[in-house]
Amino acid sequence: MHEGAITRQIVDSVLKEASNRKAKKVIEVDLLIGSLTFLNPEQVKFWYEILTKDTFIEGSKLSIRGSEAVVRCTKCNYEGSFKYVDDPALHVSMPTMQCPKCEGMVEIVSGKDCIIKSIRMSI
Numbered sequence: 001m002h003e004g005a006i007t008r009q010i011v012d013s014v015l016k017e018a019s020n021r022k023a024k025k026v027i028e029v030d031l032l033i034g035s036l037t038f039l040n041p042e043q044v045k046f047w048y049e050i051l052t053k054d055t056f057i058e059g060s061k062l063s064i065r066g067s068e069a070v071v072r073c074t075k076c077n078y079e080g081s082f083k084y085v086d087d088p089a090l091h092v093s094m095p096t097m098q099c100p101k102c103e104g105m106v107e108i109v110s111g112k113d114c115i116i117k118s119i120r121m122s123i
C-alpha cells in the first residue's frame with residue numbers, strides 16, 4: 001500500500017510547519033483522511049511512529065478522522081455522497097460511482113486528499 005509514502009509527506013509537512021514556528025515540541029497532529037484515499041488509518045499511525053523516530057516530533061499523537069467523499073453530478077448538479085455500483089462484470093480496481101438521484105456520471109469534489117487540520121505544539 002501507499003501509506004508509507006503518504007505518511008512521509010505528512011511527517012515532512014509537520015516538521016516544516018513546526019520548525020517554521022520554532023516549536024520545541026509537537027503534541028498532537030489532527031489529520032483528516034478522505035474516504036477516497038483508501039488509506040488505512042492503522043497503517044498511517046504505524047508509519048507515523050516509525051518516521052517520527054529520532055526527530056523532535058517523536059512521541060506526538062496522531063489523531064485521524066475520516067471525511068466522507070463529496071461528488072457532483074454532471075447531469076443534475078446533485079452534490080453530496082455517491083453510491084457505488086457493484087457490477088461484477090466490470091473488472092475495475094476502483095468501484096464505479098454514480099449519482100444516487102439520476103444515476104448520471106459524477107465528478108469528485110473532495111475526498112481524495114489527506115489534510116492536516118491542525119498541529120498542536122508547544123513553543
Ligand SMILES: [Zn+2]
Nearest residue numbers: 073076099102
Ligand atoms: Zn444526477
